[in-house]
Amino acid sequence: MAKITxxxxxxxxxxxxxxxxxxxxxxxxISIESNEYHVSVIDSADDEVAEVYDVxxxxxxxxxxxxxxxxxxxxxYQCHSLPNGNVGVNYTYSEQETWQKIET
Numbered sequence: 001m002a003k004i005t006x007x008x009x010x011x012x013x014x015x016x017x018x019x020x021x022x023x024x025x026x027x028x029x030i031s032i033e034s035n036e037y038h039v040s041v042i043d044s045a046d047d048e049v050a051e052v053y054d055v056x057x058x059x060x061x062x063x064x065x066x067x068x069x070x071x072x073x074x075x076x077y078q079c080h081s082l083p084n085g086n087v088g089v090n091y092t093y094s095e096q097e098t099w100q101k102i103e104t
Contacts, residue, residue, distance in 0.1 A: 012081035013037075013062055020086070030062065030079075039064045072096065 017028045025045035031038045037057060041050040051067040062079045075093040082088050 012085065013079060013087060017087055028077075037062060041066050043068075 011032060013030050014032055015030060017030065018024060018026065025043050027042050027044050029040045029042075037055050039052045039055050039062075041052055042048065043050070048068065048070060051069065053065040053067065055062070055064040057063070060080060062077075064077050066075045066077065067073070068075075073094050073096070075091050078090045080088050
């Protein structure tokens with residue numbers, strides 16, 4: 001059974017976030033509505049809105065899955081608040097490549 005983490009009133013994950021390296025155009029917005037987390041994701045370079053699935057909390061971490069329709073890429077995120085007010089993010093993503101035949 002999953003451990004249920006109650007949502008905090010002043011939750012440090014709530015807000016609008018971007019990667020601190022300055023190379024990503026992705027903006028992630030985390031909010032709380034009706035005592036549930038809501039996540040929206042947009043690529044600010046071209047205004048593409050990602051599809052967000054399976055938003056859930058477990059052991060003080062927020063998990064969600066993002067799908068980019070134009071590329072077909074899926075990204076799984078795990079986010080947790082850091083003491084300095086930032087958010088630590090672990091993610092895995094799908095990639096695409098083309099193979100060429102080198103032997104029959």
